[in-house]
Amino acid sequence: MTNATVEDAAQGANIDVPEHMAWDSRARRTITIYIPLSIFIVVLLFPFYWMAITSVKPDYEMYDYKKYNPFWVGSPTLDNIKKLLFDTDYPQWLITTMGIATAATFLSVFASVLAAYAIERLRFKGAQHVGLAIYLAYLVPPTILFIPLATMIFQFGLFDSPLALILTYPTTLVPFCTWLLIGYFKSIPYELEECALIDGASRLQILRRITLPLAVPGLISAGIFAFTLSWNEFIYALAFIQSTEKKTVPVAILTELVTGDVFQWGSLMAGSLLGSVPVAIIYSFFVEYYVSSMTGAVKE
Amino acid sequence: MANVSIRNVRKRFGSTEILHGVDVEIDDGEFVILVGPSGCGKSTLLRMIAGLENISSGEIAIGDRVVNNIAPKERDIAMVFQNYALYPHMTVRDNMAFSLSLTNASKAEIDEKVGRAAQILGLNPYLARYPRQLSGGQRQRVAMGRAIVRDPQVFLFDEPLSNLDAKLRVAMRAEIKELHQRLQTTTVYVTHDQIEAMTMADKIVVMNAGNVEQIGAPLDLYDKPNNLFVAGFIGSPAMNFVKGKVADGAFTAEDGTILPLPPSAAGQDGRPAVYGIRPEHFRLAGDGLPARITVLEPTGSETQVMAHFAGTPIIGAFRERIAAKPGETIRVSVDPMAAHVFDGATGQRIGA
């Protein structure tokens, strides 16, 4: 995921290099752009590399740095991965996490679209204060929220059910997505909506046929953001889910693959690596939208 | 089609009043232009007709229906915005079909209406394109097409030509006028360009600082401006003004120059006044009054002369070629029938 963004930035920096660039300025570019970027990439990608090689290392290589190069694998093995996939509930965890993240994302984005549109375009009395209040809600740390939330979860009888997570994640996701979408809606010329209003569209029709199609990059970044956070969320997932088979990936690999004092590093790393694959795939599909929504408004 | 009545309409944004009681009657099928300097409230008035701004007090009626509390979509109007407001994610065809697709129009009906509008505006080759693939003039036409397909009671235009270059503006001006002649739909058109107003309008409404200064046919405004503001606003180059007072059946400028009064303005002795004369109403005359030339601008068809006359800088436009050079003096006369006299205190026209 991160590598995609970094590569994109590197390409962006490349665009306006003319062919006949003088040597000295090429050297300067190397120093000011490529070297820092390379360092950046190495630093960012090293954890992934470490994760990748650890997950295929046999145990004897893992603990003996004297005899084996820690940065390389002598005799790669699929044992760790096999153990992860067949001796634990890992596939089940993946499916659960996927389901929870997807549901929480749709719920949050849906609510955020309505909230952001109302705040930015309907301009009801006090809209600005509501916008501010929503943003402040985002600043409340989950560690504080989770005590009252836990009470509610128990009272609704949702403990140890995926619904507990699907309904609590939006408490942090909705404020951020709303805030992000308000900014995005703001960049869509209001004239377009006025024009649609005269053309005879109702507010909902405007939202569906004018605003949302133009806000697709914003929706995608909100979606990616929500999905990633739900995927990686730890505290609520740890607190509200008890049964092994219902756990989400980040919690499960930590609670199920650390047995007592023993860290099963190979499987742990394989689990983390496989766990980041879906997010990476989603990012790589939408990275262009993501970047464009961060950098620019609607193009006419 | 319908007439539009604007009766004593006021607009307040918060505590500031932007429109101070505007009255305009627009007849069925008329092409009316709201013109005035920037910030005078033209767009605001237009948006109130469209229903995009609410009406603080007064009444707007379209046909015989008061629309104060009627939503824009119920008003049966179409509006062309200054920046066209084309939907960027829709093709030209979809842009034009959008309003119809919101009604229960059948596909055949939509195709027929869009096709007819595209035909009128010459948009057929572009129907499948997106707005970003069009030139400014083409976008302008799509915006008009979108208005036409709705076949509304009233067209509203807010400075539709201001984003185009000068040449295209002239071409589109003719096109809009032709379109109006063809469709005969009541049209309210906002511009701050008085040439646009003069050339296109059946009726011009001159606005200034939230008030209507004068309403009339273009040439009426030109020939008989009600006050100094209209006199100065309509016409290019603008009317020349000389300050002074009326005395002994003539006009005496502040520097003592005596100018002939139009008969209708006589009998107002002693009153401070402003004498107005359009550039083309100066005549070269051997026995005339002296005008010292500062700049000469021959354009071929006529010569514009900037000069010092009766203690004031003026501009004259002459059909004749002028041999004199800057610094020299020519003699000009003024036809009293073509002169205008305004009250020095109120700026209102004196005499008919």
Ligand SMILES: Nc1ncnc2c1ncn2[C@@H]1O[C@H](COP(=O)(O)OP(=O)(O)OP(=O)(O)O)[C@@H](O)[C@H]1O
């Ligand atoms: N939403 C608003 N809130 C407060 N004041 C406004 C608002 N909209 C317009 N105004 C004020 O109303 C006045 C008239 O604005 P309007 O847009 O009607 O001017 P205009 O005649 O169309 O000018 P231009 O030729 O520059 O378009 C201006 O002084 C403007 O500052």
Ligand SMILES: [Mg+2]
């Ligand atoms: Mg305006």
